[in-house]
Amino acid sequence: MDKLINDFSFGLFFWQILLFVLLLLLLRKFAWKPILNAVNEREDGIKNALAAAEEAKKEMQNVTADSEKLLKEARAEREAMLKEARELKEKMISDSKELARVEGDKMIKQAQATIESEKKAAVADIKSQVANLSVEIAEKVIKEQLSNKDKQLKLVEDMLGDIKLN
Secondary structure, three states, rough: HHHHHHHHHHHHHHHOOOOOHHHHHHHHHHHHHHHHHHHHHHHHHHHHHHHHHHHHHHHHHHHHHHHHHHHHHHHHHHHHHHHHHHHHHHHHHHHHHHHHHHHHHHHHHHHHHHHHHHHHHHHHHHHHHHEEEEHHHHHHHHHHHHHHHHHHHHHHHHHHHHHOOO
């Protein structure tokens, strides 16, 4: 019986190995290539997905860098515009002040000229009135003095005396 068990074990072992080898050959012929192709396709798909992700990451970095660059440019442009606006405002204020000062000086000079001309006119009018009054007074004094003959002679003598002294 030991021999039978040994023979049976060996026979069973032999058939199991033979079936296993046949199974391996069949799997190799019919399943191994499709399985390897599927694994290879999956590996290629994963590689492509990783490459696409890396490419997307690089593109995202480029877009981020471009957007930061555009943002910096926009900020610089805004600062330049604000600086230009400030300079324009200050120039306008300065020009307005200068124009107001020039106009004020002009108005002051015109007012001074007007005052001076009115002053001259007033002085001329006063002189004219004083001259008229002086003539009237002199006329009255002369009439009074010339109305009397003695006074006329005395006046002539006084005048002649003044002329000799000079």
